[in-house]
Structure formats: C-alpha cells, structure tokens
Amino acid sequence: MSALSSTSTPCSQSGTASPSISPTLSRTSSSTSISGSDDNASPKISTESGGPIRARAADFDPVTKICFVGAGYVGGPTAAVLAFSNPQIQVTVVDRDSSRISRWQSKHLPIHEPGLDDIVRVARDGTNATILARGSAKESVAFPERTPNLFFSTDCEQPIGEADIIFLSVNTPTKLVGVGAGAATNISIFESAMRSIAVVAKPGAIIVEKSTVPCRTAQVIRDILDIHRPGVPFEILSNPEFLAEGTAISDLLHPSRVLIGSSNTSSGLTAAARLALVYNAWVPEASILNVHLWSSELAKLVANAMLAQRISSINTVSAICEKTGADVSDIASAIGMDHRIGAKFLHAGLGFGGSCFKKDILSLSYLAESLDLPEVAAYWKSVVDINVWQCERLVKRVIKSLNGSLTGKKLAILGYAFKKDTSDTRESQSISVIEHLLRERPAEIAIYDPGCTPADICTELQALFGAAGSGIIAPEGPINVHADPYTACTGSSAVLILTDWDQFRYPPLSQADSSAAAVESYVHTALARLAQVQVLPEDWDLNAQQTLFRSQPQCNIECTKCNKAPGALKSYPGENLKWEEVGRGMKMPRWVFDARGVLDAQGLEDMGFRVESVGKVGKRSRLRGFEVC
Numbered sequence: 001m002s003a004l005s006s007t008s009t010p011c012s013q014s015g016t017a018s019p020s021i022s023p024t025l026s027r028t029s030s031s032t033s034i035s036g037s038d039d040n041a042s043p044k045i046s047t048e049s050g051g052p053i054r055a056r057a058a059d060f061d062p063v064t065k066i067c068f069v070g071a072g073y074v075g076g077p078t079a080a081v082l083a084f085s086n087p088q089i090q091v092t093v094v095d096r097d098s099s100r101i102s103r104w105q106s107k108h109l110p111i112h113e114p115g116l117d118d119i120v121r122v123a124r125d126g127t128n129a130t131i132l133a134r135g136s137a138k139e140s141v142a143f144p145e146r147t148p149n150l151f152f153s154t155d156c157e158q159p160i161g162e163a164d165i166i167f168l169s170v171n172t173p174t175k176l177v178g179v180g181a182g183a184a185t186n187i188s189i190f191e192s193a194m195r196s197i198a199v200v201a202k203p204g205a206i207i208v209e210k211s212t213v214p215c216r217t218a219q220v221i222r223d224i225l226d227i228h229r230p231g232v233p234f235e236i237l238s239n240p241e242f243l244a245e246g247t248a249i250s251d252l253l254h255p256s257r258v259l260i261g262s263s264n265t266s267s268g269l270t271a272a273a274r275l276a277l278v279y280n281a282w283v284p285e286a287s288i289l290n291v292h293l294w295s296s297e298l299a300k301l302v303a304n305a306m307l308a309q310r311i312s313s314i315n316t317v318s319a320i321c322e323k324t325g326a327d328v329s330d331i332a333s334a335i336g337m338d339h340r341i342g343a344k345f346l347h348a349g350l351g352f353g354g355s356c357f358k359k360d361i362l363s364l365s366y367l368a369e370s371l372d373l374p375e376v377a378a379y380w381k382s383v384v385d386i387n388v389w390q391c392e393r394l395v396k397r398v399i400k401s402l403n404g405s406l407t408g409k410k411l412a413i414l415g416y417a418f419k420k421d422t423s424d425t426r427e428s429q430s431i432s433v434i435e436h437l438l439r440e441r442p443a444e445i446a447i448y449d450p451g452c453t454p455a456d457i458c459t460e461l462q463a464l465f466g467a468a469g470s471g472i473i474a475p476e477g478p479i480n481v482h483a484d485p486y487t488a489c490t491g492s493s494a495v496l497i498l499t500d501w502d503q504f505r506y507p508p509l510s511q512a513d514s515s516a517a518a519v520e521s522y523v524h525t526a527l528a529r530l531a532q533v534q535v536l537p538e539d540w541d542l543n544a545q546q547t548l549f550r551s552q553p554q555c556n557i558e559c560t561k562c563n564k565a566p567g568a569l570k571s572y573p574g575e576n577l578k579w580e581e582v583g584r585g586m587k588m589p590r591w592v593f594d595a596r597g598v599l600d601a602q603g604l605e606d607m608g609f610r611v612e613s614v615g616k617v618g619k620r621s622r623l624r625g626f627e628v629c
C-alpha cells in the first residue's frame with residue numbers, strides 16, 4: 001500500500017482539531033473519529049493543551065505486561081530501558097527473526113550500543129543481592145535481589161495476547177516499487193504486524209505506534225482493528241522514538257522529551273496517561289508531552305527533516321569554504337554561539353547516513369507532494385539531493401588529488417558504519433563512496449571499521465556490488481576488509497576517514513571527553529538507582545559488577561564475536577590510532593582525506609601527510625593563493 005492511499009486527507013484539514021485538552025477533561029470531543037472505546041469514562045487525569053500529562057497511578061488499572069513487536073535497533077533498547085526502570089512490569093520483545101531473538105537471549109547482543117549490555121543484563125537476567133562498600137567512608141550500598149522482567153521470544157501470540165500495552169516497533173522502509181517508489185513509506189510490514197496483533201490482542205489493550213510512520217497511519221490501525229475485532233475496545237497511541245544510534249541508552253535514559261499522541265477523547269487521554277505513567281518511572285512528567293495523534297506522527301518526520309536540513313545546510317557552506325579559504329568549523333562555531341541557531345548538528349562532512357534521515361525526509365516530501373504542495377516537496381527533497389552531491393564532491397576531490405586516476409593505487413577506508421559507536425551500516429555514506437571508487441578501478445580498497453566485523457562487511461559489499469559468479473572481495477576483487485587499521489593503511493596512496501570514530505581522532509580525545517565516557521556515566525547513575533543511591537561506590541569496577549550481575553547465557557547460534565578466528569575484530573573499541581605508524585606504511589605523498597572533521601590537519605601536515613578536509617583548504621591549496629599574508 002502506498003503511504004497515502006488510505007490517508008489522503010491533509011493533516012491540516014483533518015476533521016479533528018488540535019488537542020486543546022481541558023484540564024478537567026470536560027470536553028470529550030466526539031469528532032475524534034478513530035476512538036474505539038467508551039468515551040463516557042471519567043478519567044482522573046489532568047493535562048494542559050499540548051503539554052505534559054499529569055496522572056496518578058492509583059487512578060488507573062496497573063500496567064503489568066507490555067509487549068514490543070520488533071526486536072531491532074528501537075524495539076530492543078527501548079524495551080530494555082523500559083523494563084530496567086519498571087521492575088514490576090513484565091516486558092516481552094517478540095520478533096519473527098529467530099536468529100535476532102537468539103542473540104538477544106545470549107551474551108552477544110545483535111546490536112552494538114554503548115551501555116546496552118549492562119541494562120539488558122539487569123532486566124533480562126536479574127541481579128544478586130549485593131552489598132558494596134562505598135569508598136573510604138566505609139559506608140555500604142545495598143543492591144536488592146532483582147528477578148528477570150525482560151524476555152525475548154519468537155512466539156508472538158501469547159505475549160501480544162496478554163499485554164496491556166503493545167508497542168509496534170517494526171521496520172518501515174521506503175517503498176521500492178509501484179506508486180511512490182523511492183519516496184513513500186512502505187507500511188506493509190507494519191500493516192502485517194498490526195493484523196497479527198488485531199487477531200490476538202486482549203480487549204482494552206493500548207496499541208502504540210513506536211515505528212516512524214506517515215501522518216494519519218493511526219487510521220490504518222483503526223481500520224484493521226475494525227475489520228478483525230469489530231466493536232472491541234482498543235486505544236491507539238503514537239509514541240515516536242527519538243533515540244540516535246550510538247547514544248541510544250543515554251537518549252532513552254534521559255530523553256529530551258517523550259511524545260505521546262492520542263485522540264482527544266476521554267478514553268484516548270486515559271490511554272495516554274497510562275503510557276505516561278510507565279515512562280514516569282524514570283522520565284520527569286514535565287518532559288512527557290501529549291499532543292494529538294496526527295501531530296505526533298508528523299512531528300517525528302519533521303524532527304528528522306529539520307536535523308538533516310541543518311547538516312545539508314552546513315555542507316553547502318563547506319563547499320563555499322573550500323573555494324574561498326574560509327573554514328567551516330569556524331563558521332559552525334561562530335553561528336552556533338547564537339542561541340537561536342544552537343551548536344548541534346552543524347558538523348560538516350560526508351553527509352548523513354543511517355536508516356532514518358533519508359527515508360523520513362523522503363516520506364515528508366512525498367506527503368507534501370500528495371497534498372498538492374510541490375514547492376514544499378521540492379524543498380525537503382533538496383536536503384537529500386545535497387547529501388548525495390556532498391558525497392560525490394568528496395570522491396571527485398580524491399580522484400583529482402590523485403592526479404585524475406586511481407588505477408594501480410590502493411586506498412584505505414577508515415570507517416564503514418554510518419556513524420561512530422554503532423555497528424549499523426544501513427545507508428552508510430561509506431557504501432556510496434566505495435561504489436564510486438570501484439568505478440575508478442583502483443588496485444585495492446582496504447576497509448577497516450572498529451565496530452563492524454570484516455565478515456559482515458564482506459557479505460554486505462558482495463551482495464551490493466558483486467555480479468553473479470564474480471567476487472569483488474580479495475583475492476578475486478579489489479576489496480580487502482581488515483581487522484586491523486595499520487594493515488589496512490599499509491601501502492595505500494590515500495587514507496579516507498569516512499566515520500567519526502573517536503579512535504581515528506588526532507589529537508586523540510582524552511578518556512574523559514570520549515562519547516563512551518558520557519554514556520558510561522549515565523549507565524552508572526541508572527545502576528545506582530537500583531540501590532536507591534545517587535552515585536555508585538568510587539571503587540565500582542568489574543569485580544563489583546560480577547557480584548551484582550548474574551552470569552550471562554551463552555550464544556547458541558554461530559556468533560562472530562565468540563569466534564575470534566578470521567572475521568572477528570582484533571579489539572574493540574581499540575586504542576587511538578598512531579598516525580606516525582600509519583604514515584610510515586603509506587606511499588608518498590601520504591594523502592589523508594578527512595571527511596568527518598576528526599583531524600587537526602596542521603598537526604598531521606607537520607608529520608608529513610597531505611591533508612584535505614571537508615570545508616577547509618589543504619596546505620597545498622593554501623600555498624597556491626588562499627593566504628592573504
């Protein structure tokens with residue numbers, strides 16, 4: 001189904017007004033068409049228009065069981081944090097992918113996310129009653145025993161059938177064929193999951209859109225429920241997720257906001273308040289925002305579009321900088337200090353990758369087109385076009401610098417994941433760069449990423465670019481994936497930094513400034529809450545963790561992390577790259593292309609490299625006339 005075929009009414013023209021919720025809920029608007037429940041209930045909840053929800057647990061039936069459908073990058077970590085923070089709620093995550101579920105049940109989780117292991121271990125395996133001494137003060141901190149309340153299963157029926165709240169967290173990719181191909185959201189996976197839910201969900205269950213969906217998808221859910229369970233009361237909420245990969249756990253533990261979209265009927269508001277109470281176990285109520293369903297669905301797309309728009313905007317400026325001698329980092333600092341603009345999401349580079357930005361902007365653009373707003377559609381589409389152009393610009397710069405040809409040359413690529421601190425490679429800009437480079441027929445493209453296993457990278461690239469019967473992976477083809485950065489760079493004419501891993505930085509970040517340290521401190525605070533203290537004991541370390549944590553289940557499927565043979569990474573996260581050592585192995589004139597702004601170019605040039613960075617002119621260009629004096 002196309003994104004809008006069943007949702008063709010413009011959001012702005014919806015029959016339901018914006019949710020100007022009265023504090024006393026005296027208005028139970030009958031105009032909200034998608035409500036399926038009795039609106040005569042008198043929920044004792046207090047809300048403000050478009051504002052935070054204030055609810056008291058005693059006013060509602062307790063939520064005892066929650067089910068997440070979809071154990072991916074969103075479903076898994078979100079369920080884990082929710083279970084961690086609500087030990088009284090049984091949380092089950094179901095997925096039809098049995099290997100993914102097996103990995104969630106094992107010690108090697110299917111996704112790499114800093115801090116995730118600790119949160120999962122506590123909720124999934126439970127903890128031992130433990131007393132730890134606190135520093136030199138001889139105070140002790142007591143952790144009570146905790147029983148498991150997070151479960152993973154391929155049996156979808158029972159957990160869905162018993163749940164008070166069901167989160168739909170399945171994938172919603174871009175449509176590849178038919179009407180809207182390449183732009184509209186393909187909600188068929190979502191629809192199919194919803195049909196399974198409709199058949200078995202218990203009356204009164206709350207169904208929550210966690211996936212990112214087109215505006216008015218809640219109406220699709222209502223239609224499915226009406227077909228499969230006519231007359232049975234269900235409430236539908238929108239609760240989009242704003243976590244970013246690599247920082248998912250800190251984003252979930254300390255969200256900027258939790259958005260809950262509901263009908264403005266009393267049953268809709270009651271459902272919103274029940275969900276708010278689940279979040280309120282760890283999120284302050286002032287950060288939980290209630291809006292109308294359509295606003296919530298649309299706000300998610302707009303949030304991503306606005307963030308991506310900033311990246312494309314600064315990337316257009318980077319091109320101007322490269323031609324004028326201005327420095328894009330200076331521009332970002334100068335404009336970012338204006339509080340109206342803000343400093344975040346102004347890092348010029350290779351452009352945005354990942355499974356969300358492109359998909360969601362295209363979905364927004366398609367929505368505008370469907371609503372006969374071609375100018376709006378073109379505006380948002382241009383954000384994606386600039387992103388493609390930015391990647392091509394980098395490749396052209398590499399080829400030009402290497403005298404117009406890559407034939408016979410080895411290029412080393414540092415970074416394959418779409419951003420640091422994740423093993424996710426979906427829509428990674430590195431893949432686009434590799435595709436362009438392959439056309440130039442270099443002797444070798446050597447790849448290293450600290451978070452992705454060589455085996456996984458090889459499998460993906462062979463599937464993407466290998467023709468049937470001919471390998472593109474060495475020894476048959478030019479691609480060679482390494483588990484060690486130095487062997488990847490040895491003999492190369494150019495090193496391209498395509499992912500912003502801290503490991504590649506020069507000068508290196510201090511341990512305290514690393515992103516891993518920030519996530520660790522959030523997780524420590526969360527673990528401290530288990531013992532109802534503000535901070536963990538000073539000497540909290542692995543030994544202490546071993547007494548608290550229970551042993552983890554072994555991997556019962558083939559696991560590249562257990563198998564340290566070829567295909568496994570040498571070390572993770574790995575120590576900082578020694579650039580002198582990289583330089584010793586490279587061919588003159590030792591080109592380095594910094595596409596993620598992680599290097600002090602001057603420092604590397606002093607070591608004998610030739611550095612080209614996005615949004616800056618290299619030393620050679622500076623000598624050719626960019627310097628005024």
Ligand SMILES: NC(=O)c1ccc[n+]([C@@H]2O[C@H](COP(=O)([O-])OP(=O)(O)OC[C@H]3O[C@@H](n4cnc5c(N)ncnc54)[C@H](O)[C@@H]3O)[C@@H](O)[C@H]2O)c1
Pocket residue numbers: 069070071072073074075094095096097100156169170171172189192193196210211212213241242243244245355356
């Ligand atoms: N990845 C992110 O950082 C992120 C952040 C915010 C929002 N989102 C949105 O969240 C949604 C999920 O994204 P993701 O990255 O977690 O996707 P994912 O592909 O990692 O996970 C989706 C999971 O759903 C499972 N699934 C599909 N149909 C199913 C069914 N009928 N029954 C049971 N399981 C089923 C799949 O097997 C898969 O494991 C998308 O809409 C995405 O746009 C993603």
Ligand SMILES: O=c1ccn([C@@H]2O[C@H](COP(=O)(O)OP(=O)(O)O[C@H]3O[C@H](CO)[C@@H](O)[C@H](O)[C@H]3O)[C@@H](O)[C@H]2O)c(=O)[nH]1
Pocket residue numbers: 212241242243244245246304307311344345346347348349350351352353354355356357418419500
């Ligand atoms: O200033 C910046 C910031 C990011 N990026 C790139 O943008 C991409 C996306 O980064 P980020 O937004 O940090 O990661 P995602 O996991 O894609 O998270 C985005 O997409 C999610 C899925 O919808 C949302 O939930 C998050 O709020 C939103 O930040 C990556 O390739 C980054 O390298 C830049 O080039 N410059």
